[in-house]
Amino acid sequence: FYLAKRLQKGEGIAQNTQQAIQWYTKAAQQGVAPAQLNLAIMYLRGEGVQPNLQQARLWLEKAAMRGDNRASYTLALLDEKQKNLVDAYKWYDLAARDGMLDEKVRNKARGKIGQLALNLSSADIANARNKADTWFQSK
Structure with missing residues (x-):
């Protein structure tokens, strides 16, 4: 996760968003919520990868399931932008x-x-x- 973050930002190392994606993915697959969140945001922005809303939502939901409310909030923003107001309210x-x-x-x-x-x-x-209650209880 920390290597991915440094690669993404170019902190003390040459910036390489594609390698950052690879390392975030490895950390995200191991259940590291901040890696899941950062990976999702990179998919949303198309940073180091083609933009992919489906992949972004998948990783955001995994991070939200681990209690990262930054991911829940981002999901709410996405649903609100798409006029899915009930789902936005849920998130x-x-x-x-x-x-x-x-x-x-x-x-x-x-x-x-x-x-x-x-x-x-x-x-x-x-x-x-x-x-929201149903989703929360299922985690």
């Missing part, structure tokens, strides 16, 4: 839960929940919360 709800990795992300997610709630019915919100 924001998960990112805002206690015990998640990053307090700043939890606070941002809480704010987004309030904004989304203005555009959703109470049935949609209940559905999103139910989806």
Whole structure:
């Protein structure tokens, strides 16, 4: 993971995003949540690889399953951009839960929940919360 991060940023070593992808993938396959998150972001940006939303979502979900709310928050942003507001609410709800990795992300997610709630019915919100609970319990 640390080698991949240095290769991605060019910190103390020549920048090589393709090698960073290879090392992030190895770490991600071993369940390292920050590697899963960084790999997903590289797939989203097309950094060292062709952009691939499907691969990005796969790695984001794996990182979210490990409690990385930065991944949950990113999934929410993707769903919100695609106008999948119930799913976006679900991911924001998960990112805002206690015990998640990053307090700043939890606070941002809480704010987004309030904004989304203005555009959703109470049935949609209940559905999103139910989806979040079901997903959380399955991990």
